[in-house]
Amino acid sequence: MKKLFIIFLLGAGLTPGCNKILTQNPLNDLNSTTAFTTGPSITAGLLGAYNALQNASYYGTDFTLFADLEAGNTVHTGSFPQYTQVSERNITPDNTTIDFDWNQIYAGIGRVNTIIGSAAQINSPGFDTAGALGEAKFLRAFMYFDLMRLWGGTPSGFSNPNGEGVPLVLTPTYTAADAAPHARSTAGEVFTQILSDLTYAVANLPATNNFGQATQNAAIALRARVELYIQQYDAAAADAETIISQLSSLTPNGGLSASYASNYIVKNQQPESIFELQFDATNANGLYFYYYGRDEVATAPGLKAAYDTINDQRYPVNYYPLAGVIGTAKYDLADGSNDVTLIRLAEVYLIHAESVLLGSAPNIAAAQSDVNVVRNRAGLANTTALTVPALQAEILLENRLEFPAEAHYWFDLRREGLCVSTFQMADSTKVLWPIPQTEVLTSNNVIAQNPGY
Amino acid sequence: MRKFLFFLCCTFLLLGRGAAQNRIVTGRVTDAAGGPIPSATVVLKGTKHGTNTGPDGTFKLTVPAGQRTLVISSVGYARQEVTVEGVEPITVQLVAAAASDLQDVVVVGYGTQRKASLTGAVYKLKDSTMDDLPIQGPDQALRGKVPGVQVTQSSGTPGASISVLIRGAGTINTSSQPLYVVDGVIINTGSYSQIALNAGNGGQTLNVLSDLNPNDIESYEVLKDAAAAAIYGSRGANGVVLITTKKGSNQKTKITLDASLGTQSPWKKIPTLTGPQFVDLIQEEVTNAAGPGVTPGQAIGATDLDNAPSSYPSTNWQNLIFRHDPLFNYQLAAAGGDAKTKFYVSANYTGNDGIILGSDYKRYGARINFDHTASSKLKISGELGVTRSIQNVIINDNNIYGVLSTAVLSPTYYKPYNPDGTYAYSPDLGIIENPIAAGKLYFQQDKTNSVIGDLAAEYFFLPNLSLRVQGSVNYVGFNEFQFIPSNTLLGATGPNGIGNQGYTTDLNTLNENVLTWKQSYGDHNITATAVASYQLDNVQQILASAHNFPGNGIQELSAAATPVTTNSTTTNVGQIGYLLRVNYDYKGRYLLSGSVRRDGSSVLGQNSQYGTFPAISAGWRISDEDFFKNVKNVSNLKIRGSYGVLGNTNGLLPYASKPETGVGSNYVLNGSTNAPGLAPFQIGNDSLKWESLKQADVGLELGLFKDRLTFTADYYDKETSDLLFRRPLVGSSGFTFVNQNIGAISNKGWEFSLTGTEVATRTFVWTTTFNISFNKNLVKKISGSPFPSGFASWTQAGYPIGSFYGYKAIGIFNSQAEIAKAPVQTAGNSPGNSTSPGDIQFADLNHDGAITSADETILGNANPKYFGGLSNTVSYGGFDLTFFLQFNVGNKIFNENRQFAENMSGLFGQYATTLKRWEPTDTNTNMPRAVYGDPNGNATLVSSRFLENGSYLRLKNVLLAYRLPKSLVSRTKLSSVKFFVQAQNLKTWTRYSGFDPEVSTSSVSNTSPGTDFLTYPQSKSFTFGLDVGF
Structure with a gap:
């Protein structure tokens, strides 16, 4: 009898394909640890990172709307209490929308990190690996910068290197152990990383690319913006100048499109559109x-x-x-x-204007001339502002008038430290968004809450 | 033959008996019709020496000199003694045991067992009246009938999912639904709808289980405890429902035609405000919010609501979407066979039109079952059931385009149609669909083809040693077609017509090899079963969506100008299982059973793909003891106990353990070209393993007065640990969760069932069955913080699953002075909000002087304290009257409908209950004041205001049947004629104010049961039927 059982079990064990039954690999997905080793998969992975920007919790809806909603360029007419909080500049840490936004931006960073972390494995002859890594680092810088704009810095701006930073995650997450919380870095540390990524990106990105993907100019323009935020005005002016000098002669309006409205009718209008989310x-x-x-x-x-x-x-x-x-x-x-326009030449003019105005050698005429390029295209006469404060105010106003619904104005107020005074905020700590409650709790307070929450 | 002789020798050696002057007796054991009875036991009287018959019923037994009497027995037949004299081979014809004993054979999975010798908690449901009830799927048949099994028909949607919980919900994130096995075929259940995920049918999901024709089902066996279910190892944790379809027998072919026709209607409608009453309410809302004299036109731009209330028409939307509709069921079957071959074939056509406009269900099915004894060593059998169902599904529940949803939420102050015949919409609330348009214009048709089939061969190496090899297939082809025309609100907003089509095929193949060995050594009886099981489940899905149609004449996707989605996915899940089970008894009095199953699944982490699931159980039939012989009137007394470990991975995504990078994260290049993108979306966990359930059970079975009264009691204690959980990760890792085994949940409870025959005379019989179950659920540990789900549900360690969470409403403020004394009510809300007399007072539980989210608390839960059913059958002459009551007591329902339909703060349609609203002159009420915008959160806050007692007692079925007397029938060519009338949900006793207390808008969700939100209610139905035997 025993024999029969043994034969039966042996027979069972030898049933063809029985071990195969338990080895089922996904047919719709790839294994993350080996997904990004060939040219086409890295290209697809990069597109996946742009896709993260498109998400409704990022530029696809929330992020694009909040910069105007919080700055009063729009009013809240709907029913989402999470939006009410943003419009009232009184966001609580349990606001689920900001939780989604935080998670989504970091999901994008995670996508990029997986590509960058696979760099050593990339073996794809003829593929521009450096260019791809440049694009990845551009996107990582772009996303960390957005995190900083909402959750980082101080109520008076971003120039204090000891201001609030965010957790700096730069390596891929494959396992739960990789996902252990990183404490927040300082603002200075995060901006250093952003600039380092951008420097690599500037050096390695191609001059032209598909519309919708980053180019060398996009990296330079983003760097100029970052430098403006952290008040490294001379560097910002130099980067802005690099772009303006390339593009200004291409149209009668200093490189800007003839009509402001046409930027939103024609996609990727050149040369004004520098980086546009498609x-x-x-x-x-x-x-x-x-x-x-x-x-x-x-x-x-x-x-x-x-x-x-x-x-x-x-x-x-x-x-x-x-x-x-x-x-x-x-x-x-x-x-x-x-499309959602992320960087336009008009902004580079205003960055240049502000940087030369506030830089080591203030140049009122150059600033006026930049502002006028923007004003004239809009059908307005030259600026009448003559002094540094007047011009600074004029530049802020032009930022407001030029970029509604392009995720700008709240950040302009933030970097200039004007939120509290503009909106008579009782509590300056509300200028920085609270770190989502779930993030603080899940990290066991390794990721610290912003002051005041 | 040689083998056989060898076996006999072995037996003799084993038994250690001498073999002198023996002779070999051969014979055959048959049933009344002459068909063979395999595996019958043949024993020499007064000895332990015996054998079993082969599949052809023959046996050979060596009989020592001087021994002459054989005792022959087989499950389901009366024991018989024969004297061996002269002529051989002898033929022994066994007669069927009395009907009640027949019931005693219980299918236990990979075999059958006598009920008397069971050591596990198995409930057999075999109820011939069910063929006459309008039951759509097998899960409905279990309602209220089986102790410990809580069946919630969460909605009246034809073909909708039904929640079946065996001994409570033992999981949070995987499925809590039992495993269904049809004639040994493990079948797939649940919904394949992809469109529901995209375009939304509210919370309701369909279930392919409803495509199994209940009229073909002979019996249900529910395996409840670990001992019974452990044979299904990794899939047994939620219990197992074994379904056995009808089989032929050795008899003249019997053809039956069962036909029934009926009508169904909603058993309840909810009164709403008339148009004038509603306009009056809105004007009062506005005055209370903006001050006296302010009109709706001034305050909210609704100038059309400024006129005198009495000048408005009134529409009762519920009357326009609810309907009386037919239901029908036709079943034609033939069963018969001869000694070697038996068959059962049937064809079925059933359907109903649904009590809500736009919904219906039809199903065609056929079944062929056969078995054949090819030789003394080989038996082959097969079962094949095929069905096709066609179902028109409506959008409903939590959806502003749903039929019932809009019928409840639409204002009543305008006519349903414009003068030009087009559908009318509220000019002030343009976002919700016209209810009639929702029923008539939105189109979704789901077609399901389903095949459940198996072929098996059983080879008898020896009469008591057989190997059964079964190959089976469960195929589901699911085709869904949705078209939302451009003249609907949803189809018009931008897309200009929406088309969605999905196609799914699921091919689930299973090979099971069962080796069974039965042996008796005198009074020691052993049955050993070994199983090797291999299963591969392949699911392929395609979903395509497109917008922009040239009118609504062509609905196929190829007509659409703008493709939106094309998705296809393939998943494969492989499972391997090995089982060894040994049942032992001594004289049928001391029972012992042990089993161990080792299972592997491709779903789990590569370091933990295999799990081992042991179970042991024991029973003692005290009534068989000699000392019990003198106890009068006690015909059966048995105690039994079991303990075992089971697993659950049901519902875990096929690749949940792998670090995955997914497709579909596409991006647009150059403004127009979509380019494929990849993105990581899941972290791997190589140690992901089963949810593990440990269950102990003790049971008592008592039979009195020759089993005329039987009583069963069970106590169980089960704890599921290693719950599959999404452990939250910091979002800054790029991921928000990892699948991990964390958490525990426990269920403890009592089950009682009582069956009795109060009266049994030749002409009058009255029987009663009653069951009641008590279950206590407790979430012991979860991952991360307590979490909400559904509308008001809350999962927190230390509380039962299905708890409700929110503010405690403790009354209504009648004066400003009362408000001044009370904690600040609106602290947690936006500034500018305020409290006035007539508003609800919420409890300040933490006594900080303000109502904030810290004052939210557990308000109750959706689990009944007890539930069960009571069935009575009275037979007199040719009449049978059966009535079946179902009850559920002590559960709460969160009536989300009222959070809208009694909010008195906006423009959604309102229940007539709001007529009793608080007004300064009428303060004796629990309905708050009307105020536009609800500044106090009377309705917007989730509170105990909307939590209701969900207890009910329901007269589920009343069935009156009349059988024409044989004398009358025999004059015709018919063999039997029966007429019956039936009523379902005839009467419901409940204090629940919603449409139906049997409700769950979240369908089969584990964590948010018992919320009612615009859910398709059940119907009341009457059917008339005729069963004819030819």
Whole structure:
């Protein structure tokens, strides 16, 4: 009898393919540890990182809307209490939307880190590995910078290296052990990393690329923006100058498109569009829907009041009635296929203006000339501001008028330390967003909460 | 033959008996019709010496001189003694045992067992009246009938998922639903719908289980404790439901036709405000929010609501979407066979139109079962069931395009149609669909083809040693087609018509090899079973979506100008299992059983793919003891106990343990070209393993008065540990969770069942069955912080799963003075909010003087304190009257409907209960004031205001059948004629104010049961039927 059992069990063990039954590998997915070793997979991985930017918790909706909502360029007309908190500049750590936003930006960083971490394994002859890594590092810098703009620095800006930073995660996460919490670095440490990534990106990115992907100019322009934020004005001016000198002669408007509105009708309008997040009906954003579908936000009367509504061509674009809502012409397509402009030449002019104005050798004329390029294209006369403070105020105003719905104004106020005074905030610590409650709790307080929360 | 002789020799050697002057007796054991009875026991009377019959019923036994009497017995037949004299081979014809004894054979998985010798908690449900009930799927059949099994028909959607919890929910993140095994085929259950995930049918999901025709089912065996279920090892933790389909027998072919027709309707509608009452309410809302004299036009731009309330029309939306609709069931079956071959074939057509506009269900099915004894050594058998169901599904529940959802939430102050015949919408609340349009224009049709089939061969090496090899297939082809035309709100907003089509095939192949050995050494009886099981489940899915159709005449995707989604996925799951089970008894009095199963699954981490699941159990039939012989009236007394370990991976995603980089993170290049992107989305865990359930059970079985009254009691204590959890990670790692084994949950409870025959005369029989179960659930440990789910549900260690969490509403403020004395009510809300007389007072539980989120607390839970059923059958003459009551007591329901329909703060339709709202002149009420915007959070805060007692007692079925007398029937060519009338959900006693207390908007969710949000209610139905035997 025993024999029979043994034969039976042996027979069972020898059933063809029985061990194979337990080795089932996903057919829709790749193993992360080996996914990014060939040229095509790295290219796809990079596109996956851009995809992270498109998410509704990032530029696809929240991030793009919050910079105006918090700065009062838009008003909250919808029902999400998380949005109410942003519009009232009184965000609680348990706000689930900011939790999603934080997680989403870090998910994007995770995607990039996986590619960068696979660099040593890359074995793909003929593939521009350095260029790909440059693109990856550009994106990592871009995302860390966005984290800093919301959660980092101090209420008065970003120039204090001892200001609040964020956890600096630079290696891939494959296992739970890799996912152990990193304590927050200082603002200085994070900006150093951002600049280091950007320097690599500038050196290795191609001059031209598919529209939607980073180029060398995009990296230089982003670096100029970062330098402006941390008040390294001379460096910012130099980087801005590099771009302006290349592009200014390409159109009669100093490189800007003839019409402000056309930037939002024609995708990737050259040379003004430097870095533009691409969308189409399949890969759509939620911006139209949030303005006109669920009426979550609407352009504020206060923004209208800031415009010369007769002459300023930017006014009808940014104060745009559609479907019974005052919104923006920038997101006027119901299928969510409008691009989100991330860096435009107009901003580089304003960076240049501010940097030469506040740099080691203040140059009022150069600043005026930059501001005028932007004003003239909008149909306005030259600026009448003559002094440094007046011009600085003028530049801030131009930032407000030029970039609504492009994730700008709140950050401009933040870097200049103007949030508290502009909105008469009772508590300056509310200028920095709270680190999401779940992040602090999950990390067992390894990731510290921002002061005041 | 040689082998056989060898075996006999062995037996003799084993028994250590001499063999002198013996003779060999041969014979055959048959049933009444002459068919063979395999595996019957043939023993020399007064000795321990015996054998078993082979598959052809023959036996050979060496009989020593002087011995003449053989005792022959087999499960299901009366024991018989024969004297061996003269002519051989002898033929012994066994007669079937009395009906009650027949029930005693229980399918236990990989074999059968006599009920008397069971040591595990197995409940057999065999109820011939069920063929006459409008039951759509086998899960519905279990409702209220089986102790310890809580069946919640969460909605009335035809074909919807039903939650079946055996001894409580033992898991949080994987499925808590039992394993279903049909004739040995492990089948897939659940929903394959991909569109529901995208376009939303609210919380309701479908279940392919409803495609199994209950009319073909002979019996259900529910394996509840570890001893019974451990044979399914890694998949047994939620219990196992073994389904046995009908088989033929050795008899003249019997053809039966069962037909029933009926009608169903909603058993309850909820009164709503009329148009004038509603406008009056809105005007009061506005006045209370913005001050006296302010009109809706001034305050919220709703100028159309400024007129005198009495000038508005009134629409009762519920009357427009609920309907009386037909249901029908036709079953034609033939069963029969001869001594060697038996068959059962059937065809079935069933359906109903659903009580809500736009929903219906139809199913066609056929079944062929056969078995054949090819030789004395070989038996082959097969079962094949095929069905096709076609189902029109409506959008519902938590969805502003749903039919019932909009019927409840639409204002009543306008007519359903515009003068030009188009659908009318509220001019002030344009975002929700017209309910009739939701029912008529939205189209979703799901077609399911399903095959459950198996072929098995059983080879008898020896009469008592056989190897059964079974190959089986469970195939599901699921095809869903959704079209949302451009003249609907959802289809018009941008997309200009939406088309979604999904196709799924699931091919689940299973090979099981069962080696069974039965041997008796005198009074020692041993049955050993060894199983090797290999399963491979392949699921392929395609989903495509497109927008922008040229009108609504063509609904196929190829007509659409804008493709939106094309997805295809393939998953493979492999499982291997080895089982060894030994049942031993001494004189049938002392019972012992042990089993161990070793399972491997491809789903788990590569370091922990295999798990071992042992179980032991023992029983003592005290009533068989000599000292018990004198105890009068006690026909059976048995105690039994079991302990074992089971596993659960049900519902775990196929590749949950692997570090994965996924597709679909695409990006657009150059403004128009979509380019493929890859992105990591999951962290690996090589140690991911089973959820492990340890369960102990003790049971008592008592039979009195020759088993005319039987009573069973069970106590169980089970704890699931290593719960599969998404352990939260810091988001800065790039991931938010990792799948890990954390957490524990326990269920303890009592089950009682009582079956009795109160009266049994020749003409009048009255039987009663009653069962009641008590389960106590406790979440012992979870990963991370307590978490919310659904609308008000909350999972926290130290509380039961399905708890509700929110603020405690303790009354209504009647004056400003009361408000001044009370804690600040709106501290947790946005500034500017305020409290006025007529608002709800919430409890300040932490006594900090303000109502904040820290004052939220556990308010109750959705689990019943006890539940069960009571069935009575009275037979008199040719009449059978059966009534079945189902009850559920002590559970809470969170009535989310009222958070909208009694909020009195906006423009959504309101229940008539709001007529009793607080007004300065009418303060004796528990309904707060009407105020636009709800500044106090009367309705917006999740509070005990909406938590209701969900207890109910329901007259589930009443069935009256009349059998024409044989004398009358025999004059025709028919063999039997039966008429019946049936009513389902005829009466429900409940204090629950919603549509139906049997409800769960989250369908089969573990953590958020018992919330009602615009869920498709059950119907009341009447059917009339005719069963004819030819």
